[in-house]
Amino acid sequence: MMALVKDNIWIILIALNYVLAITAATTILLKNINPTKTISYILVLVVFPFLGLLVYYFFGQEYRKNKIFNRKNILNEQIVKKIGEDYTLTAQQKQELNAYLDEKIKLVELLKNNKSTPVTLRNDVYIIKNAKEKFELLFTDLKQATNHIHLEYYILKDDTIGTELINILCQKAKEGVKVRLSFDDVGSSISAKTKNKMTESGVHFFAFMPVLFPRFTGKMNYRNHRKIAIIDGKIGYLGGINISDNYVNYEQSNRYWRDTHVRIKGEALKPLQIHFLMTWDFVSNASCNITEQLFPDTEIATKKAVQIAASGPDTDWANIMEAMFVAINTAEKYIYITTPYFIPNDEIVTSLQIAAKSGVDVRLLIPKQSDSWTAKHATNSYIMRLLEAKVKVYRYTKGFIHAKTMVVDDVFCTIGTANLDFRSFNINFEINALIYNKDTSKQLKALFLEDITNSQEIDIQAWQQRSKFTKIKESYCRLWSPSL
Incomplete structure (x- = not known):
């Protein structure tokens, strides 16, 4: 018996891997989470034996209700x-x-439904x-x-x-x-x-x-x-x-x-x-x-x-993401966003596109040089969709910009710890101050405008000329975006 096991150890391990992988994939499917995230994890489980299980163990388990x-x-x-x-x-x-606040009173009402806000x-x-x-x-x-x-x-x-x-x-x-x-x-x-x-x-x-x-x-x-x-x-x-x-x-x-x-x-x-x-x-x-x-x-x-x-994983709702979503959708004049990591969900991307196409001045400031190779390329994979919708995208060149801010219409602004990425929206514990004040909003707006003087605006024609290899790197990193 031991000899049989020894002679077929790899077959047994592969079989065990796929039994566990199928169990994990079934668990992911039953959660009915974002389809892109679901497919990403299932592909990793199927294509990468053993490694896929490790990735799922460290990154894929959902503790929100645990x-x-x-x-x-x-x-x-x-x-x-x-x-x-x-x-x-x-x-x-x-x-x-x-x-x-006018229309932005929706922000207050939204967060009042969270009893601790x-x-x-x-x-x-x-x-x-x-x-x-x-x-x-x-x-x-x-x-x-x-x-x-x-x-x-x-x-x-x-x-x-x-x-x-x-x-x-x-x-x-x-x-x-x-x-x-x-x-x-x-x-x-x-x-x-x-x-x-x-x-x-x-x-x-x-x-x-x-x-x-x-x-x-x-x-x-x-x-x-x-x-x-x-x-x-x-x-x-x-x-x-x-x-x-x-x-x-x-x-x-x-x-x-x-x-x-x-x-x-x-x-x-x-x-x-x-x-x-x-x-x-x-x-x-x-x-x-x-x-x-x-x-x-x-x-x-x-x-x-x-x-x-x-x-965070202990809240029933993605409060910060929802607040940003409402702020974007109620903007009338401008939306200025600074974030070191822009790996958003489809809701945020779509709302920014719609705002820009509706005539709102939408600007996004990100680092030119990131402290994460994968995050940088994943971020770059989203830029073309924004440029096509007339969103102005700037890359900070003076150094590394790590600020996480948004200012809207000289009325509302937020400063905090949350990036515009999957990890901040769904995985990490984050906290932001939502500020409803004209003077404070104008101060943050002035800082943003100062920062873009140390930045390069991305030209859509030049951006389209990126090499095919660069685009492949971006697409590859984007596959991992739910885990970055």
């Missing part, structure tokens, strides 16, 4: 309900918001350009913290800027400030020495979904891509800038890094705090003791409407 992301504490539900009640708008406030009216919003300014502001705010510091980051490294941050956290923890830190295990790199230092100083920290070999799992599914900082429940930060020297334009840097972040003070801090606490429950497996100091009343009188939109 218990892995179920929150264990009912306390969070009570907090979310209470915050929602606090921000139920009066009839007069609704009338004022309706008059200002109330619209908040009293906020002060400051747009931050690049990491140098962000860290100067953030470090100043951290040093002035008196009650708590909450940080949640996709990338945290104990390099120059990371060590400076960690030193501040350790000092504040020694002073009695409650410091809670969550970082993604795949995106981050922190030495045992640094972890010991934080532990000894009283910093509470947890890795998000730890993996055995993080260096070899850079695209493991369901990563926490958020970048959140909250100081005393009064000041908050979110956007594209992680904690790493790669984001800081030091003199010795090999490449200029262009990014956008936002600093918020006001009522929007309460929903932002909720999202941090829900993640903290998950990573620490223990609820945080909820006190009034976590949700202080705001002293901000400035009226700037803000919604904090979050999405």
